Amino acid sequence: MSVTDELLANAERYAATFDKGGLPLPPAKQVAILACMDARLNVYGLLGLQEGDAHVIRNAGGVVTADERRSLAISQRLLGTREIILIHHTGCGMLTFSDDAFKESIRAEAGIKPDWSAEAFSDLDEDVRQSAARIRADPFIPHTDAMRGFVYEVETGRLREVKI
Amino acid sequence: MSVTDELLANAERYAATFDKGGLPLPPAKQVAILACMDARLNVYGLLGLQEGDAHVIRNAGGVVTADERRSLAISQRLLGTREIILIHHTGCGMLTFSDDAFKESIRAEAGIKPDWSAEAFSDLDEDVRQSAARIRADPFIPHTDAMRGFVYEVETGRLREVKI
Secondary structure, three states: OOHHHHHHHHHHHHHHOOOOOOOOOOOOOOEEEEEEOOOOOOHHHHHOOOOOOEEEEEEOOOOOOHHHHHHHHHHHHOOOOOEEEEEEEOOOHHHOOOHHHHHHHHHHHHOOOOOOOOOOOOOHHHHHHHHHHHHHOOOOOOOOOOEEEEEEEOOOOEEEEEOO | OOHHHHHHHHHHHHHHOOOOOOOOOOOOOOEEEEEEOOOOOOHHHHHOOOOOOEEEEEEOOOOOOHHHHHHHHHHHHOOOOOEEEEEEEOOOHHHOOOHHHHHHHHHHHHOOOOOOOOOOOOOHHHHHHHHHHHHHOOOOOOOOOOEEEEEEEOOOOEEEEEOO
């Protein structure tokens, strides 16, 4: 049995007691969360989110590239969100390598060097500020006044706010 | 009190009973999930994920652009994941507009037309297959044999598999 099969069995149990069939499309709490994909960061559990509450956008690092700017523009312009929460975290994989070395290792194996930036970083707080700055600089995301940034501590389960 | 303040109060409660401080960086179940950001799709609840289990990548639509290919390359090459689960869902906002109209509405308001594709789609199952095809065509994501695709039904809480 694959891991996917195991998770599908969990999904059948979820559906068996499901009672949230009538929720509207726009997030009830009008908030979008942008966080790292890290397995230890349980965004729903941490923030006490319920089905229907918030958009959750995640990627390697919780960084801001064109695709996160696309998702935030859709979230705010079409689906009414007004606040943004940025979450990076301690022990992030993005702190463990450099773009140059990672891309060279891919070139050595695949014969092609990626045309994307890996978005590795060396300073957590600075990268939270970098994400905020990229969002503020984007001409297509209208609501950035209520944006706040945090570092989640995987060791303690705590959120620490970063001045952005 | 802002919504963010309310969620921060939840985060303090999460930290108060936190007992998962020693989890390793690589996901225990060696799986990456790529899903839509939709508020009604609770990936942790649906799949029964625990802290440390899986990478979770999310964006508007659950589509595959350069940034999802970056995240999956990092997930597999640096952090050991081997399976991929794609999740789109019924009632998706991406079914409700066209790229052309959305981008024209932004141009009319902001004076600049986005240089990204909004990635709107009109056929759910076909877009799950499109995501899978983009991942298979990527030269930097090594493990695609164990990839499976699904549509989550927001009305019933069920996952329906799509042949990819």
